[in-house]
Amino acid sequence: MSERRIPGRAGELLAQLGERAVLHDLYDEVGSAVYHDMAGRDQHEVRELLGLVRRTPGPVLDLAAGSGRLTLPLLAMGREVTALDLSRSMLALLRERLAQAPAPLAERCTVVQGDMSDFSLHRRFPVIVLGTTSVSLLDQAGRARLFASVRAHLEPGGRFLLTTVDADPGYTGPPEIEQTYTTSGGTDYRIFDHWVPGDAVRTVTIFPAHPADGPTAVCTSNVGVLPVGQLRDELAHAGFTVHSQQQLPAVSPRLTDVLLETESCA
Ligand SMILES: C[S@@+](CC[C@H](N)C(=O)[O-])C[C@H]1O[C@@H](n2cnc3c(N)ncnc32)[C@H](O)[C@@H]1O
Numbered sequence: 001m002s003e004r005r006i007p008g009r010a011g012e013l014l015a016q017l018g019e020r021a022v023l024h025d026l027y028d029e030v031g032s033a034v035y036h037d038m039a040g041r042d043q044h045e046v047r048e049l050l051g052l053v054r055r056t057p058g059p060v061l062d063l064a065a066g067s068g069r070l071t072l073p074l075l076a077m078g079r080e081v082t083a084l085d086l087s088r089s090m091l092a093l094l095r096e097r098l099a100q101a102p103a104p105l106a107e108r109c110t111v112v113q114g115d116m117s118d119f120s121l122h123r124r125f126p127v128i129v130l131g132t133t134s135v136s137l138l139d140q141a142g143r144a145r146l147f148a149s150v151r152a153h154l155e156p157g158g159r160f161l162l163t164t165v166d167a168d169p170g171y172t173g174p175p176e177i178e179q180t181y182t183t184s185g186g187t188d189y190r191i192f193d194h195w196v197p198g199d200a201v202r203t204v205t206i207f208p209a210h211p212a213d214g215p216t217a218v219c220t221s222n223v224g225v226l227p228v229g230q231l232r233d234e235l236a237h238a239g240f241t242v243h244s245q246q247q248l249p250a251v252s253p254r255l256t257d258v259l260l261e262t263e264s265c266a
Helices: 008-020 029-039 046-053 071-076 088-100 140-153 228-237
Strands: 021-025 060-063 081-085 109-113 125-130 154-167 176-182 188-194 201-208 216-224 240-247 255-264
Touching: 008 021, 008 176, 008 188, 008 201, 008 216, 021 029, 029 088, 029 188, 029 216, 046 071, 046 125, 046 154, 046 255, 060 071, 060 140, 071 081, 081 088, 088 109, 125 140, 140 154, 140 228, 154 228, 228 240, 228 255
Parallel strands: 021 216, 060 081, 060 125, 081 109, 125 154
Antiparallel strands: 154 255, 176 188, 188 201, 201 216, 240 255
């Protein structure tokens, strides 16, 4: 990947690794496997999103579906699901999971490689889901295009369900928070989340906790901080009405995920 400046302690660790460090985007071929290893089966927001999906029968479009963390539970509900993602390697992981799933479930899934800010599927859906705060991977212009694409694919009366990450503007703790994570397979990772209050972007960087000798993959992603008030304004401007807003269980001392249930106005 092109060189990115990694701030804080993560940047120092990267410098210490020197030429051994190989920097990857979190959703490229190497990063996808790390993301999936860490988050692929995480249950965060699944119950709340499925609770809203259940109210509207019919096929579901799962945007930024990744390796299927939400796609698989949606299929398990008996829905037909179209899973769209930009990353071929994330979709390869989804296809692997589908290949291992019972055929009647896997057959209800259509996998599409595409950009959520510019897609054309030539059909409409009663429910479109954009979970895991992935709306914040787009800048404001990208979000405007996303909302236009969603409107063009939503059935009248259908629901667009999305989550965003709201950061506490009054946070006075250190700009970088380190967490460790052990996967079910026993791999330990160190995760650095760097954010200066007021900044529009956080930098998340993931290191193996016990790097072996030789090249060491370090994965990073820039994630926008999109306060729910700003997102609601942008949605209103794009022609959406917000029906409900619910706060999800806290993921960190300074970040709160929020789930919005919206409908496209006529
Ligand atoms: C945080 S992951 C979420 C994946 C999955 N929904 C989950 O819950 O694990 C974000 C996903 O967004 C995808 N992505 C990033 N930019 C995208 C874009 N412009 N269009 C479609 N997908 C995109 C990435 O490839 C990645 O799979």
